[in-house]
Amino acid sequence: MRLLVISDTHGDISKVCKVVNEIKDLIDGIIHLGDIVEDADKLRKLYSQIPVYNICGNCDYGTNVPPMNILDFEGKKIFITHGHLFSVYYDTTKLVYKAMELGADVALFGHTHIPHLEKIHNVYAMNPGSLTQPRGGSKPSYGIIKIENGVITPSLVEYKED
Numbered sequence: 141m142r143l144l145v146i147s148d149t150h151g152d153i154s155k156v157c158k159v160v161n162e163i164k165d166l167i168d169g170i171i172h173l174g175d176i177v178e179d180a181d182k183l184r185k186l187y188s189q190i191p192v193y194n195i196c197g198n199c200d201y202g203t204n205v206p207p208m209n210i211l212d213f214e215g216k217k218i219f220i221t222h223g224h225l226f227s228v229y230y231d232t233t234k235l236v237y238k239a240m241e242l243g244a245d246v247a248l249f250g251h252t253h254i255p256h257l258e259k260i261h262n263v264y265a266m267n268p269g270s271l272t273q274p275r276g277g278s279k280p281s282y283g284i285i286k287i288e289n290g291v292i293t294p295s296l297v298e299y300k301e302d
Contacts, residue, residue, distance in 0.1 A: 141213055142166055145283035147173035147222070147250025148270035150199070153182055155271040155299060159282060160187055171211070171285075173250035173268070174222035175199045197222035197250060214287050216245045223249030223267070232258065232265040239263045245292055246285065255281045255296045266294045 144167045146156055160170070160183070170190055172180040174197025184192045196205040208221035219239040226235040228249050239247035246264045254276045255269030268283035280299040285292065 141168045141287045143168060143213070143218075143285040143287075144170045145173070145248055145266065145268045145285060146170065146271060147268050148175045148197070148253050149179040149272050150270075151176050151179065152272040153179050155280060156183065156282075157186065159271070159299065160190070164190060167284075169193060169213075171218075171220055171248060173197070173220060173248055174207075175250065177203045177205050193220065195220050195222060198224040210242050210244060215290065216287050216292055217243055218246045218248060218285065219244035220248045223251035228252055228267070232256070232260065236260045236263050236265055239265075246294060248283070248285075252276070254278050255283075257283075257294055257296050264292065264294045266296070268296065271299055 170192045172194040174195050177196050177200045180192050180194035195209055196203050196207050211218045219242050235247050249267050253270040256267040258265050266283055269278050269281035271280045274280050282297055284295050
């Protein structure tokens with residue numbers, strides 16, 4: 141199983157669509173980590189054959205989409221949240237402890253627009269960065285979660301224009 145992980149598209153899904161069009165036969169789902177909820181809805185309509193999972197972010201006002209969720213793929217739990225509720229600008233401690241509390245193997249977050257991947261207490265904490273508005277000197281990026289034979293392999297991918 142492979143999952144495309146994106147965040148912080150802020151109304152512009154053009155690069156996301158380029159990525160999905162390139163890898164759609166290789167992915168089993170798309171996870172959108174907030175900002176903006178409507179972008180996930182657009183992806184659902186454009187790629188109806190690919191499940192899209194999402195939560196809301198700090199810029200998603202008046203939505204009934206929850207700010208966090210736990211997903212289960214092949215017996216592995218993935219905690220998804222935007223990150224603003226866990227002070228991720230400073231560190232991922234609160235986020236990882238929440239993931240541990242939920243029994244998650246992976247904690248996915250956005251909010252900072254900066255790609256990040258680390259493993260703490262057997263929990264992967266990953267921020268895919270932003271394809272549309274990267275910050276902190278980072279390049280446009282996205283994440284891939286691969287689950288195979290009970291092993292999770294997260295990775296960050298730098299987007300390159302053709």
